Amino acid sequence: MRTGGFAEWTGRFEDERGRRRAQGDPDWERGATLPPAVWAGIRRFQVGEDGDGADLVAKADAAGDPDYARAVRLFVAEEQNHARLLARLLAAGGVPVLTRHWSDTVFVRLRRLMGLRTELLVLMVAEVVALRYYRALRDGTDDPLTTDVAARILADELRHVPFHCARLRVSLAELPGPLRRPVMSLWRLLLLAASLVVALDHGPALRRFGLTRRRFVSDVAASSGEVVTAVLTPGADPS
Numbered sequence: 001m002r003t004g005g006f007a008e009w010t011g012r013f014e015d016e017r018g019r020r021r022a023q024g025d026p027d028w029e030r031g032a033t034l035p036p037a038v039w040a041g042i043r044r045f046q047v048g049e050d051g052d053g054a055d056l057v058a059k060a061d062a063a064g065d066p067d068y069a070r071a072v073r074l075f076v077a078e079e080q081n082h083a084r085l086l087a088r089l090l091a092a093g094g095v096p097v098l099t100r101h102w103s104d105t106v107f108v109r110l111r112r113l114m115g116l117r118t119e120l121l122v123l124m125v126a127e128v129v130a131l132r133y134y135r136a137l138r139d140g141t142d143d144p145l146t147t148d149v150a151a152r153i154l155a156d157e158l159r160h161v162p163f164h165c166a167r168l169r170v171s172l173a174e175l176p177g178p179l180r181r182p183v184m185s186l187w188r189l190l191l192l193a194a195s196l197v198v199a200l201d202h203g204p205a206l207r208r209f210g211l212t213r214r215r216f217v218s219d220v221a222a223s224s225g226e227v228v229t230a231v232l233t234p235g236a237d238p239s
Contacts, residue, residue, distance in 0.1 A: 006067035009163055013074035016159070020081070025088070026152075032093040032145045037204035038137075039090070043098045044201070045133060046086035048126060049079055056123070059116040068167065075160060082153045089149045117171040121183075124164050125191045128227060129198055131157050132220050140209025165230040172231060184228045188221075195220040 034042075053076030060072035087097050134157060138150035172180045199206065199213035206216050 005166060006065055006071050009071040009166065010067055010074065012159065013071055013078070016078070016156070017074065026085075026145055026148045028088055028092050028145070030092075030145055032089055032143050034093060034141060034143055034146060035205075035208050038141065038146075038208055039093060039095045041133075041202045041205035042086055042090060042137070043095065045130070046083055046090065047098045048130075049083035049086060051079070051083075053079065056116075056119055059119055063116055071163065075163065078156050078160070082156065085149050085153065089146060092145055117168070120164050120168050120171065121187050122190070124161070124168070124187070124227065125194045127157060127161050127164065128191060128223055129194055129220055131161065131223065132195075132216060133198070133202070136206065136209040136211055136216070140211070161227065162230065165227060168231045169234065180232060184231060188224050188228065191224050192217070192221060 053072075057069070057072055057076060060069045063069070090097055131154070134150050134154040138147055138154055141147060141150075172183060175183065195217045199216045202216075203213050206213060
């Protein structure tokens, strides 16, 4: 089944790939200096960005829309580039990467429980939390290399959220009408739980960014309303 509209998304991802190649990498030689708590947070997010995306790609292929499947492969490539950028940032600061973190393991297992719809709903939790984290990392440090890397990743994530919303809109439309809003209400509860875990785990780093744990959770929760509207409303996208 062709879901429509994803050829345009493929074009957007391909345009961004070309722009990224023309721009080139940040200047790794200038190095990076950050507080230990901030480095610890970057290491955890780097693990979360790293992965081959094979399960998501397989489910996208099974959805029967070649344009969507192509767009998903380009999305996965951007996520892998995020992992690479964060690994290079850590190396610039002389900090080793993590090989694994329990939070990433939990999210991966949740994503693989069922089909594409469940995978995307869980993935969207990570994406929305990441939006607030990378914005804080970009704005909350005076290290130029870190600011550059965070800004690049944030720009990608701002495209990823409406991309996933577009596919979820199609997927939820396949459910009976009365089930759609409860599904998204459950998603908001999962997002709240995830943001609480991140706030607890990254509290010292958030304070370095000028954020309290409460403010971080509140900001993530506030952004969830736009996502729900985008998923349930035809033609809508989160701003």
